[in-house]
Amino acid sequence: MADLMKDPVMSAQQFAKLAAIIYERSGIHFPENKKYVLESRLGRRLQELEVDDYDQYISFLSVGPYRDDEFQEMFNKITINETSFFRNEPQLDVFEKQFLGRLLESRGTSKRLRLWSAACSTGEEPLTLAMQVHRTLGLRLMDWRVEVLGTDISERALAVAAEGKYADYAVRSTSPLIKQKYFKQDGPYWNVDPAIRQMVHFETLNLKDRLGAKRLGKFDVIFCRNVMIYFDDAMRAQVINMFHDQLADDGALFIGHSESLRGLNVPFEQVNIPQGFVYVKKGHAKEAAPNMTVGGTLPLTPAAGTVPPGSTPRKVA
Ligand SMILES: C[S@@+](CC[C@H](N)C(=O)[O-])C[C@H]1O[C@@H](n2cnc3c(N)ncnc32)[C@H](O)[C@@H]1O
Structure with missing residues (x-):
């Protein structure tokens, strides 16, 4: 009944x-x-x-x-757990084509790379980053220790991530080539290649938990997309300051392409790249983003590829 x-x-x-x-x-x-x-x-x-x-x-x-x-x-x-593989591809291209190569070069001695997808929902974002690193490094991956961490507050979302098995909806923005390379179709599901899954691990973390975040150590790149829209300015500033502590000095922070850090008193500056933007630690643009354009101090971050009004871009030597 x-x-x-x-x-x-x-x-x-x-x-x-x-x-x-x-x-x-x-x-x-x-x-x-x-x-x-x-x-x-x-x-x-x-x-x-x-x-x-x-x-x-x-x-x-x-x-x-x-x-x-x-x-x-x-x-x-x-919580809203909306996500997908290769979500907002232009921004991911910025990470892979403009940033990752330089980072790998500078980590050539330690051969260690740590990426964090903070608020990763059901895991598509960190698995996408792992695929990008995998295809960039190719056979060289064997010599590297690459760790991709996905964290979220929702254990239910992370349980899906741990399974590595996704419905069609999750791969709606994934190219056929990538599907062929990194997934195995199993009836209505897409199973992520074990080589990718082993690069990624998942943990529960509330972004309010500063001590919990500290325990994770330092990262070379942090992605935190499409979650800060649910926070107010005080919480956004708290989270961004926490990222500052957890990010390597020459690392980069990627936020959602429609999210804004405008008006927040946080120690990051925006670097504009023809296809998008990235945030780097204030005073470290030279190491983090050589030859890229710094667009003033934390201006509005509108759609990828646009320089915010009122910013005064300058070239990083
Ligand atoms: C819309 S999803 C974004 C997923 C992915 N980053 C993306 O852009 O596709 C937002 C995620 O933020 C998580 N979230 C919300 N508040 C959080 C908090 N305080 N700490 C950690 N995760 C949180 C939710 O559980 C949800 O999975």
Whole structure:
């Protein structure tokens, strides 16, 4: 028989309390006009728990032995896990064609490379980066220690990543050539080549957890795309400062092509490249992006390939 229980109604006060709890725990910001979003995502969770009132749910999240587990269930429900292989390819091309070669050259002695896809959802982004490094290094990969780390707050998303098995939707922007090279078709699924999977590992990490991030060590490149749109400026600045600590001085930070760091007081500057942009540590553009153009201090980052208005580009010697 169909479940006739109706979604409980969330009052304005209950929304305010829940939004504050969620923000405090994860930095995810639900503005007042997104009450209906929270209500529709959590309604199902309350039904599963057979809880018919948000006050009860709020106290479940606030006290008691199961609150940490419930936070995880809640993040599984409220996060948007939209992603795909080779998402926004022009930006990935910037990484591979303009940046990776120089980085490999400078790491020629240690032969060690560490990439981080922070908020990787179901794993398509870090697996894409691994494919890019794999095809760039070719046979030389044998001499290298390449580590690609994918982290996310949602354990449910990471469980999909750990399986390495994807539906058609995940490869919708992947070229037939790449599919042939790095995937094996298995009925309706696409299995990622074990050679790529072994370059990548996954861990749960809340981007609010600065100590947890510190434990991961330093990275040469950090990708953090399409998640900061869910944060407010204070959380964005906190996350960007954390990336600054975890990034090598000559490394690069890639954020979503439609995301903006405008107005944030953070120690990065934008480097414009004909096909896109990348962020490097302030004062390190010479090592991180030789021969590229620095576009002022953290201006707006609009669509890939456009220099933000008001910036005064200068060439890095
Ligand atoms: C839209 S996906 C982006 C995936 C991928 N980076 C991309 O651009 O295709 C956003 C991801 O951010 C994660 N997320 C949201 N808040 C987070 C937080 N505080 N810490 C870590 N991950 C978070 C969500 O679980 C979700 O998987």
